[in-house]
Amino acid sequence: MRLRxxxxxxxxxxxxxxxxxxxxxxSQTQDEVNSCISCHLEVGDELADPVEGMKEDVHTxxxxxCADCHGGDPKAGLDxxxxxxxxxxxxxxxxxxxxxxxxxxxxxxxxxxYMRRFNPRVATDQLDRYRTSVHGQRLxxxxxxxxxxxxxxxxxxxxxxxxxxxxVYPLNIPETCGxxxxxxxxxxxxxxxxxxxxxxxxxxxxxxxLEKGDQAAPACNDCHGNHGASPPGAPSVAFICGQxxxxxxxxxxxxxxxxxxxxxxxxxxxxCHGNHGIQxxxxxxxxxxxxxxxxxxxxxxxxxxxxxxxxxxxxxxLENSIQLADSxxxxxxxxxxxxxESKFQLHDADDALIKSRTMVHSLSVTKxxxxxxxGLDLAEGALQAGYAAxxxxxxxxxxxxxxxxxxxxxxxxxxxxxxxxxxxxxxK
Amino acid sequence: xxxxxxxxxxxxxxxxxxxxxxxxxxxxxYLIKKKEVPIHKHSIWYYFGGITLFFFMVQVxxxxxxxxxxxxxxxxxxxxxxxxxxxxxxxxxxxSVHSWAANLMVFAAFIHLFSVFFxxxxxxxxxxxxxxxxxxxxxxxGFGFSGYLLPWNELAFFATKVxxxxxxxxxxxxxxxxxFLRGGEDVTGATLTRFFGFHVAVLPMITTLLLTFHLxxxxxxxxxxxxxxxxxxxxxxxxxxVPNFLLRDLxxxxxxxxxxxxxxxxxxxxxxxxxDPFAPAPAGIRPEWFFVFMFQTLKVIPAKVLFxxxxxxxxxxxxxxxxxxxxxxxxxxxAALGQxxxxxxxxxxxxxxxxxxxxxxxxxxxxxx
Numbered sequence: 001m002r003l004r005x006x007x008x009x010x011x012x013x014x015x016x017x018x019x020x021x022x023x024x025x026x027s028q029t030q031d032e033v034n035s036c037i038s039c040h041l042e043v044g045d046e047l048a049d050p051v052e053g054m055k056e057d058v059h060t061x062x063x064x065x066c067a068d069c070h071g072g073d074p075k076a077g078l079d080x081x082x083x084x085x086x087x088x089x090x091x092x093x094x095x096x097x098x099x100x101x102x103x104x105x106x107x108x109x110x111x112x113x114y115m116r117r118f119n120p121r122v123a124t125d126q127l128d129r130y131r132t133s134v135h136g137q138r139l140x141x142x143x144x145x146x147x148x149x150x151x152x153x154x155x156x157x158x159x160x161x162x163x164x165x166x167x168v169y170p171l172n173i174p175e176t177c178g179x180x181x182x183x184x185x186x187x188x189x190x191x192x193x194x195x196x197x198x199x200x201x202x203x204x205x206x207x208x209x210l211e212k213g214d215q216a217a218p219a220c221n222d223c224h225g226n227h228g229a230s231p232p233g234a235p236s237v238a239f240i241c242g243q244x245x246x247x248x249x250x251x252x253x254x255x256x257x258x259x260x261x262x263x264x265x266x267x268x269x270x271x272c273h274g275n276h277g278i279q280x281x282x283x284x285x286x287x288x289x290x291x292x293x294x295x296x297x298x299x300x301x302x303x304x305x306x307x308x309x310x311x312x313x314x315x316x317x318l319e320n321s322i323q324l325a326d327s328x329x330x331x332x333x334x335x336x337x338x339x340x341e342s343k344f345q346l347h348d349a350d351d352a353l354i355k356s357r358t359m360v361h362s363l364s365v366t367k368x369x370x371x372x373x374x375g376l377d378l379a380e381g382a383l384q385a386g387y388a389a390x391x392x393x394x395x396x397x398x399x400x401x402x403x404x405x406x407x408x409x410x411x412x413x414x415x416x417x418x419x420x421x422x423x424x425x426x427x428k
Numbered sequence: 429x430x431x432x433x434x435x436x437x438x439x440x441x442x443x444x445x446x447x448x449x450x451x452x453x454x455x456x457x458y459l460i461k462k463k464e465v466p467i468h469k470h471s472i473w474y475y476f477g478g479i480t481l482f483f484f485m486v487q488v489x490x491x492x493x494x495x496x497x498x499x500x501x502x503x504x505x506x507x508x509x510x511x512x513x514x515x516x517x518x519x520x521x522x523x524s525v526h527s528w529a530a531n532l533m534v535f536a537a538f539i540h541l542f543s544v545f546f547x548x549x550x551x552x553x554x555x556x557x558x559x560x561x562x563x564x565x566x567x568x569x570g571f572g573f574s575g576y577l578l579p580w581n582e583l584a585f586f587a588t589k590v591x592x593x594x595x596x597x598x599x600x601x602x603x604x605x606x607x608f609l610r611g612g613e614d615v616t617g618a619t620l621t622r623f624f625g626f627h628v629a630v631l632p633m634i635t636t637l638l639l640t641f642h643l644x645x646x647x648x649x650x651x652x653x654x655x656x657x658x659x660x661x662x663x664x665x666x667x668x669x670v671p672n673f674l675l676r677d678l679x680x681x682x683x684x685x686x687x688x689x690x691x692x693x694x695x696x697x698x699x700x701x702x703x704d705p706f707a708p709a710p711a712g713i714r715p716e717w718f719f720v721f722m723f724q725t726l727k728v729i730p731a732k733v734l735f736x737x738x739x740x741x742x743x744x745x746x747x748x749x750x751x752x753x754x755x756x757x758x759x760x761x762x763a764a765l766g767q768x769x770x771x772x773x774x775x776x777x778x779x780x781x782x783x784x785x786x787x788x789x790x791x792x793x794x795x796x797x
Contacts, residue, residue, distance in 0.1 A: 338696075407686040415679060428464070428665060
């Protein structure tokens with residue numbers, strides 16, 4: 001028995017020791033093979049920063065080493081000869097020039113065969129797209145102030161775009177782009193505004209993304225493209241907005257505004273809705289009041305002006321009908337009535353209202369009338385059902401009152417009978 | 429007019445004679461002529477048994493009417509109740525009355541139980557009246573539990589899920605009980621169909637038998653006089669059961685009907701939203717109010733008490749309390765001998781306070797079950 005216990009103890013200690021030795025050997029092997037790490041850590045200060053940064057880098061996680069990007073032979077420096085590992089003859093590149101960075105990263109990222117090893121679905125057209133972008137075109141002309149890969153993605157500490165700590169994670173993109181584009185000093189000479197970032201934060205898109213965390217809302221790259229450039233330079237802004245606002249875009253492209261805007265050189269969607277500071281559209285945009293946008297171009301009594309007034313009336317009429325029906329149905333609901341059917345109708349009427357608003361982009365009063373009529377009919381149905389429910393409430397109240405009078409009358413009759421019976425058969 | 433009354437009377441007498449000729453009605457005749465109800469300062473509590481019975485009859489009537497339209501499947505249950513409430517003439521009233529009367533019945537049954545307990549009416553020779561009464565209360569709670577799920581709305585679905593989960597902690601047979609109640613591992617359409625079966629067939633059948641027994645022994649043995657009254661006066665005053673007490677009972681029923689109609693019409697029972705088994709449990713799920721004190725107790729018991737799982741301890745505790753409640757007539761020896769004894773009265777007060785406090789805590793401190 002004792003011998004068996006002794007054997008168990010020995011085996012356990014042996015396994016523990018073996019594990020310890022293996023862990024040590026593993027870490028030693030990595031340092032020994034990669035002299036870049038050992039030397040850079042030894043020298044310290046800013047030369048040690050890349051080593052520290054690489055601990056969390058997506059490339060390290062995929063098993064890449066310093067030499068995979070910078071070239072050279074880390075093994076050659078194991079005996080302390082740094083120059084041997086950084087020998088250009090062994091492919092050492094060192095720090096690439098700023099103008100060479102896209103090509104530097106593109107060596108791997110543009111190679112589908114190589115990239116397939118890490119992720120079969122990864123895109124490999126970043127470099128080609130970058131070259132078509134304003135950033136890429138300016139860099140090719142020697143402008144080193146423009147963004148290259150590392151300005152957006154970082155260097156020695158690059159994280160995947162799905163990592164919430166990444167500079168290119170959707171919620172962090174406005175901040176990343178704003179590093180340059182909101183810096184007036186940096187942007188000097190480019191003749192473009194530097195308030196996009198601030199405007200975006202107050203826009204309907206910015207609030208949805210940054211405050212509500214809704215990642216379906218667009219960040220800078222969703223309209224301007226990631227590596228390539230869309231506007232400026234895309235054939236139509238509606239194409240860009242239409243990526244999300246498909247129906248509005250299609251209706252606009254078939255509308256008379258498309259031709260007119262193109263002839264006048266106006267930037268389509270942006271003319272009415274604005275760009276970076278875009279706000280939630282309101283029905284008042286169609287009105288002839290201060291918030292109206294149609295009247296900015298269309299003079300009073302002109303065809304466009306009359307169309308705008310007619311569209312506005314249609315939308316407002318449907319909106320008011322829904323509001324009235326909703327208030328009546330809600331009142332009936334508060335009174336305890338079952339109004340789920342009417343609520344479904346109102347829900348469908350709301351859908352019709354949204355469709356009518358979308359149909360505004362066609363500029364066709366007839367089409368808006370067609371869609372809004374469905375909504376008006378539904379709202380009217382819900383309204384009548386709401387009134388009927390309120391009538392039913394009154395009926396129930398009256399019915400209850402009459403029943404209670406009858407019940408009390410009956411109770412009183414029984415009470416009189418009890419008195420009579422008590423007199424006839426008194427308690428013993 | 430007099431002539432008419434006379435002819436009615438003779439017609440009634442002729443009918444009675446016709447029936448008596450064929451069947452022995454002497455027991456009923458004795459009941460009508462001889463049964464007396466004691467009159468004392470606690471007589472008011474005698475009416476709660478009758479009121480409970482009245483609400484039960486309302487339940488049977490409205491339940492049968494609901495059965496005409498209700499469909500017990502997960503796909504159609506909610507819609508059928510919605511149909512009853514919106515399309516069927518006076519369907520809203522029938523459903524509302526059924527739901528309210530169910531709660532009022534359990535409430536009246538609790539009052540009846542505690543009044544009988546404090547008046548020590550369970551004493552010899554009425555032990556079995558008490559035992560059958562406790563079982564009837566448990567059956568009423570079973571009606572409440574099974575009926576709660578039938579509209580297949582969100583709150584009922586999750587409350588049933590939590591409620592049936594508790595059964596699983598019963599040692600040895602917990603797992604079997606859970607599957608038996610749910611008709612599977614989870615609360616599904618099979619649970620609904622099963623609960624419907626319990627609610628409209630199994631429970632009514634058992635209740636009818638037990639209720640008949642309960643009423644029969646009450647009529648046979650008459651009402652009990654509390655020991656405190658017995659000690660003060662040799663024989664308290666009494667009134668004939670028919671018609672004096674019966675008319676008073678009738679008055680109570682009529683008033684209960686008025687209250688029920690008013691509550692059902694002014695506060696119609698809500699339907700809520702249809703149950704979605706894949707949706708997360710919404711906030712504020714609660715079982716029926718008469719189960720709340722037990723749920724609250726299980727929540728406050730620590731996860732581990734000595735070597736036992738807290739929840740298992742709670743369930744076993746309630747099981748033992750239920751058993752003790754059934755056996756009260758046999759445990760209270762002093763009452764059986766007509767002697768003074770405060771132990772059971774104090775235990776009853778403690779139990780009542782416990783139920784009230786636990787229920788109040790649960791309702792005043794919002795929490796998810």
